[in-house]
Amino acid sequence: MYYDNRPLMNEGTPAQPSGSPGEFLWGFWYPALRSNQLRGGQLNSAARLEVPLVLGRDAGGRPFALRDICPHRAFPLSFGRFDGTSVECAYHGWQFDAHTGQCTHVPSLTADSKLKCERIYAGSFPCQERDGYLWVFLANPEGRPPAASQAIPPAPELPTFSPGYKIAHLGANLPCSVDHGIIGLMDPAHGPFVHQAWWWRSRRSIRDKAKQFEPIPGGFRMSPHAPSANSAPYKILKLITGEPASTTIDFVLPNQRFEQIRAGKYWLSSRTTVTPIRRDLCRLDFVAAWNILPWFPIVSFIIHVLGPRFIRQDTEVIKKQSLGLQHEERMMLVDDADRQARWYFELKAAYLESQRTGQPMRHPVTGPITLRWRS
Ligand code: FES
Ligand SMILES: [Fe+2]
Numbered sequence: 368m369y370y371d372n373r374p375l376m377n378e379g380t381p382a383q384p385s386g387s388p389g390e391f392l393w394g395f396w397y398p399a400l401r402s403n404q405l406r407g408g409q410l411n412s413a414a415r416l417e418v419p420l421v422l423g424r425d426a427g428g429r430p431f432a433l434r435d436i437c438p439h440r441a442f443p444l445s446f447g448r449f450d451g452t453s454v455e456c457a458y459h460g461w462q463f464d465a466h467t468g469q470c471t472h473v474p475s476l477t478a479d480s481k482l483k484c485e486r487i488y489a490g491s492f493p494c495q496e497r498d499g500y501l502w503v504f505l506a507n508p509e510g511r512p513p514a515a516s517q518a519i520p521p522a523p524e525l526p527t528f529s530p531g532y533k534i535a536h537l538g539a540n541l542p543c544s545v546d547h548g549i550i551g552l553m554d555p556a557h558g559p560f561v562h563q564a565w566w567w568r569s570r571r572s573i574r575d576k577a578k579q580f581e582p583i584p585g586g587f588r589m590s591p592h593a594p595s596a597n598s599a600p601y602k603i604l605k606l607i608t609g610e611p612a613s614t615t616i617d618f619v620l621p622n623q624r625f626e627q628i629r630a631g632k633y634w635l636s637s638r639t640t641v642t643p644i645r646r647d648l649c650r651l652d653f654v655a656a657w658n659i660l661p662w663f664p665i666v667s668f669i670i671h672v673l674g675p676r677f678i679r680q681d682t683e684v685i686k687k688q689s690l691g692l693q694h695e696e697r698m699m700l701v702d703d704a705d706r707q708a709r710w711y712f713e714l715k716a717a718y719l720e721s722q723r724t725g726q727p728m729r730h731p732v733t734g735p736i737t738l739r740w741r742s
Contacts, residue, residue, distance in 0.1 A: 388696060389544035389646050391416040392621040392718060393507055396522045397642045398500040398652050401536060405430060405501060410454065412445035414644050418508050419443065420492070422501060423465065426451030431465040432503045434490030434510040438470070444489065454489075463489045468510065495522040498638075498654050499536055523623060527656050528634045535670045537653040539678045541641065543685045545622065547692070548641035548649040550708035551681060552624050555742045561684050562677060577739045580707075582732035585718075586619035587710055590735075594628065601628075607660060608633045618707065620714055633659045635666065647689075651678065704740035 397415050400422055404411060411422045412435050419435035421444045433454060435443045442458040449455070453462040453471055461484075462472040468491035470484045490510020492503045502522035506513035513519060541548045551557070559573050579590040591613045594601035604612050610631035617625040622642055628635045637655035644650055653674065659666045700709045713731035721728040 389546050389643070390715070390719070391545070391643055392715065393505055394513075394517065394722065395621045396495075396502045396504050396520075397622070398640055398650075399432065399494070399503045400501045401538075402430075402496050402499050402501055408449060408451060410445045410447065410449050412443065415503060415650075416505055416508070416643050417645055418492075418505060418510070420503065421445040421454065422494070422503075423449055423454075425465055429466075430494050430496060430501050432492040432494040432501070433463065433465065433468050434492070436490065437461060438487055438489055461487075467491055493519055497522045498525045498656075499534065500652065500654070523638075525638050525654055525656055526625070526627065526636050528629070528636070529632070529658050531661070532656045532658045533661055533667065534654065534656045535667070535674075537670070537674050537678060539651045539682050540644070541649045541651055541682060541685050542647065542689050543649060543692070544646060545641055545643040545649050546712070547685065547688065548651065549622060549711055550705075551685060552639060552641060553618055553707040553711065554705070555707075555740055556704040557684070558742050561680050573741050575739065575741055577737055579735060579737050580732070581735045582730050583617060583619070585728075586617060586623075586714065587707070587732045588618075589614075589616040591615045591629075603665065604628065604630055604633075604659070607663075607665065618711065620718055630659075633657075635659060651681075653678065702740070703738035704742070706738050 393416070399413050399415050399420055400411060405422060405424045407424050407426070407428065409423060413420050413422060421433050421435040422430065424430050433444060435445050437444055437456040437458065439456065439459060439461055442456055444454050444456055444463070447455045447457040449465065452465060454465050455462045460472075460474040461470055463470055468489035470487035470489070473482065473484045476482055476484065492505060492510050493513075494501055494503045496502070504513070504519055504522075506517060543551075555576070578592060581588050581590055594604075594612050594614045601612055608630040610633070612628055612630040615627045617623075619625070622640045624639045626637050635655060635657040637653065639651065639653045642650045642652070655670050655674075657666050699705075710732055717728050717731055720726075
C-alpha cells in the first residue's frame with residue numbers, strides 16, 4: 368500500500384531529478400512561433416521558458432528574436448515600432464538593432480553627452496526557421512550571447528526520406544509543467560483509457576507488449592518494430608502500400624519525440640515537442656510529413672481530423688490531472704510502463720549535472736533493453 372509517506376518515485380533508488388521539478392533546460396533550440404505568424408514589419412510576442420520574446424522579420428525576410436524587455440525601464444519592446452532594421456521602444460524611443468539587440472539611438476541625449484549608447488544591449492537570441500517554425504536558441508534567460516565555448520548546433524530538422532511530400536502542423540497549449548507534458552507524451556499505458564476509439568483501441572484490446580530500446584545521443588530509441596497489430600491505421604497502411612510497415616520512435620532532450628513509419632518506398636515522419644511557456648503551461652507542437660498516396664487524402668484525413676482529436680484527449684486529461692497536482696506533486700513511476708518517464712528524468716539530471724561540472728553527459732541508458740508492459 369502506498370500512502371503519503373511513499374518515496375517521490377517508487378522502485379529502487381529514487382530518480383529524483385536534480386534541481387526543482389519542471390526545471391528548464393538551457394542550451395537548446397525551442398520552437399517559438401509558426402513561420403507563417405511572422406509578417407514583415409510586425410512585432411510578435413511569445414514566451415518560452417518564461418523568457419518574454421519579441422519576434423519579427425527584417426526588411427530582407429530574416430527572422431530575429433529579442434528579449435521583450437527594454438534595458439532602460441523594462442518596457443516590453445513588442446509595444447514599440449519596427450522599421451525593418453531597428454526596434455523602437457514606445458516609452459522613450461530608444462532604438463535597438465533587431466538582430467544584435469545593440470542600442471543605436473537614445474533620443475534624449477544631447478550632442479555633448481558622454482553616454483556610449485552602443486554599449487547598451489537588449490537581450491537577443493539566435494533564431495532559425497525550419498519545418499515551418501521559428502526556432503530560438505535559449506542559452507540563458509537574459510539573452511546574453513552564448514559562451515564562446517558553446518557551439519550552437521543547427522536547429523532541429525524533421526527527417527524526410529524523399530523529395531516530394533506533404534506536411535501538416537498541429538498545436539495546443541497544455542496546462543502543466545514540462546515534465547508532465549513530456550512523460551504524458553511517452554507514456555504507453557494511457558492509450559486504451561484516454562484514446563479509446565473503435566478504430567484504434569479500447570480497454571478490451573489491452574495486450575502484452577515487448578519493445579526493444581537502445582540509447583541514442585541525448586535520448587533513447589524504441590528500435591524499428593512492426594506497429595501494434597491492434598491499431599486500424601497501421602492495418603490501412605499495410606493495405607494501401609502492400610508492404611509490411613515498421614515504426615521507430617525516438618525521444619531526444621530537451622523535448623522532442625520523433626516517430627517514423629516506413630513501408631517500402633512510403634514513409635511518414637513526425638515530431639512532437641513540448642516547450643515550456645511558464646512553469647505551469649506548455650506548448651505542444653506537432654509536425655508531420657509524408658509521401659503516402661499524396662493524391663488520396665487518407666493520411667491528410669488522419670492527421671487533420673484524427674490528430675486534433677488525439678491532442679484534445681491528451682489536453683483534457685492534463686487539465687483534469689492539474690486539479691490533483693495542486694494538492695500532490697509527488698508521483699510514482701512503476702515498472703516498465705513508466706521506464707521511459709524514468710529515463711527522461713535521468714537524462715535531464717545527467718544533462719544538468721554535465722552543465723554544472725563541464726564533464727561529458729553520462730547516459731543513463733547503458734545498452735539495448737527490452738521493456739514489457741500491457742497496453
Ligand atoms: S523604457 Fe524603453 S526607452 Fe525607456
Ligand atoms: Fe496521449
